[in-house]
Amino acid sequence: MGNSNSSLYLSARLDKLRNTQNADGGWAFYARKTNSWVEPTVFAALALHGQPEAQRAWELLRGWQLASGGWRPTGDVPGANWTTALAVLLGVKVAGQADGQVAKGIEWLRNNAVDGAWAWRRGSLPAAEPTALGILALRSAGIAHSAKDAEGFLLTDKLTPETCGPALVGLQGSSQIRGLAPLAVRWAEETCSPLTRAWIQIGLRVNGIDVAESLETPLSPNLAVVALEALAAQDGNHGLLRTEAA
Amino acid sequence: MNRREFIPLAAAGLLTGYAGFRGGRQSVPRREARSAVTLRKISSYQDDLAATLLEGLQGSGLNVVGKKVLLKPNLAGFTADDFTNTHVAIVAAAFAAFQELGAAEVLIGDAPALHRDTYALAEAAGYRDRIPNFDDVFVDLNGDDVSPMEGLSGAEIYLPSTALRADLVVSIAKMKTDSTFGAALSMTNLFGLIPGSVYGWANEKAHGLGTPKVAAELTRIFRRSFAIVDGVWGMEGDGPVGGTAKSAGVIAMGADLVAVDATCCRVMGMDPSDIEYLKLAADRQGVLEETRIEQRGEAIRNVQTTFKTATLRTA
Numbered sequence: 016m017g018n019s020n021s022s023l024y025l026s027a028r029l030d031k032l033r034n035t036q037n038a039d040g041g042w043a044f045y046a047r048k049t050n051s052w053v054e055p056t057v058f059a060a061l062a063l064h065g066q067p068e069a070q071r072a073w074e075l076l077r078g079w080q081l082a083s084g085g086w087r088p089t090g091d092v093p094g095a096n097w098t099t100a101l102a103v104l105l106g107v108k109v110a111g112q113a114d115g116q117v118a119k120g121i122e123w124l125r126n127n128a129v130d131g132a133w134a135w136r137r138g139s140l141p142a143a144e145p146t147a148l149g150i151l152a153l154r155s156a157g158i159a160h161s162a163k164d165a166e167g168f169l170l171t172d173k174l175t176p177e178t179c180g181p182a183l184v185g186l187q188g189s190s191q192i193r194g195l196a197p198l199a200v201r202w203a204e205e206t207c208s209p210l211t212r213a214w215i216q217i218g219l220r221v222n223g224i225d226v227a228e229s230l231e232t233p234l235s236p237n238l239a240v241v242a243l244e245a246l247a248a249q250d251g252n253h254g255l256l257r258t259e260a261a
Numbered sequence: 262m263n264r265r266e267f268i269p270l271a272a273a274g275l276l277t278g279y280a281g282f283r284g285g286r287q288s289v290p291r292r293e294a295r296s297a298v299t300l301r302k303i304s305s306y307q308d309d310l311a312a313t314l315l316e317g318l319q320g321s322g323l324n325v326v327g328k329k330v331l332l333k334p335n336l337a338g339f340t341a342d343d344f345t346n347t348h349v350a351i352v353a354a355a356f357a358a359f360q361e362l363g364a365a366e367v368l369i370g371d372a373p374a375l376h377r378d379t380y381a382l383a384e385a386a387g388y389r390d391r392i393p394n395f396d397d398v399f400v401d402l403n404g405d406d407v408s409p410m411e412g413l414s415g416a417e418i419y420l421p422s423t424a425l426r427a428d429l430v431v432s433i434a435k436m437k438t439d440s441t442f443g444a445a446l447s448m449t450n451l452f453g454l455i456p457g458s459v460y461g462w463a464n465e466k467a468h469g470l471g472t473p474k475v476a477a478e479l480t481r482i483f484r485r486s487f488a489i490v491d492g493v494w495g496m497e498g499d500g501p502v503g504g505t506a507k508s509a510g511v512i513a514m515g516a517d518l519v520a521v522d523a524t525c526c527r528v529m530g531m532d533p534s535d536i537e538y539l540k541l542a543a544d545r546q547g548v549l550e551e552t553r554i555e556q557r558g559e560a561i562r563n564v565q566t567t568f569k570t571a572t573l574r575t576a
Contacts, residue, residue, distance in 0.1 A: 089458070
């Protein structure tokens, strides 16, 4: 268990999330906005996993799945995009991979991979973050996804502080993770982005690499960042993102 | 279908949505029109920028009394340098000037294409320190509520509600050469109104939707707009983030984004008719020809300085 400062850090974030859940069960990116979105909703629900708020969030997302199996990113936008991977991830954790809707989402992910990678949306080029999340979602469901292509894609000289965290999560167990860790730690220390720091911390933790906490970080107005920081905390639910290597 | 085949399909769907939009700003026949562009010499960000902008805005005949104004800066990198982001001094001065002019609401918002943490970008650029009540007036347009723009074919484009609701969108761009477009000015700054929450970030916004046609369409959709280009310090070479500092010592202003950008190109030693998005927008969204632009303030020749061009990236 962490120390009291660590506990305060985590509880402040979980309280913020509990207090900002929308009536529909989802979360907006910002408390003063009204529309719930898949991305902050999934991160918040994972941070609050096992609590009623997470179940309500999943019930909302159930209603946002399209006939194709993909997920709309928010209730009013009709096309599926990369956040389908996040919806599948939450579905696996709350309902299990045998759930019919989760299974359809997994099929959508398989059908929309191009050379083992994913794009932000159909019609665009593959990108690091959607690819990392796609791998994470499939592996969470116990589905092997060859990391061979994705490794080359994610661990190139184009790796940036912002893509490093998702890459560490997506490529858990890769032989290259240990070599990447010192750079990741440095980026986490140097970045001025709480979002980047939280992702790298999660990425290191799920690979079994200890990482210093940033307990002085003030609460971000961005609820997705708040949720990721809660997941990244020493006693946070980052273990939900741990998968078996391919 | 391979990766290259995906892109035109996506762009076509987006443009179909724009083409049918009927809820936008009034259409003005432009072929015979003339436009005014104001150039002001500014030697440093410590100058009295609020007075300069106020004078330029008043001279343009802009009436914002009781209106909702959205200031849209260019947040491109985690840095407080003078040449990557729209300088905080310009944004703070514009914020004060529009308040002085009687706007009912002045907000600042951006949906950066290259980085996801918009607040951290704004903080790194000094916005949080220098702009009063920043958290109350800043909107991360990548996480905003969105609204659809209906198209005749049923295709839709989703844009931030804050931008669509504004009576006036002020594109406060940085004067840059650009690896994709040749020049990045007030029109391309409107790419920062495309929400990443729907369309994604990085390569998607920069190279997927980032086409000259989309720049022209965004200028049409946000017709009720005004341009302020920060050329006190600009970027030459491989912009929008890989170039180097270049001082032009000038601010350009005007209600016609095409005319303002064309004038900026001339200031930078470039021919605006070489810039694809300006050619597409000419005579539709604004005026390109120098003879039809009423130059106010400084003459172009007095502020002209040649920017090193960018190495253009091939699609």
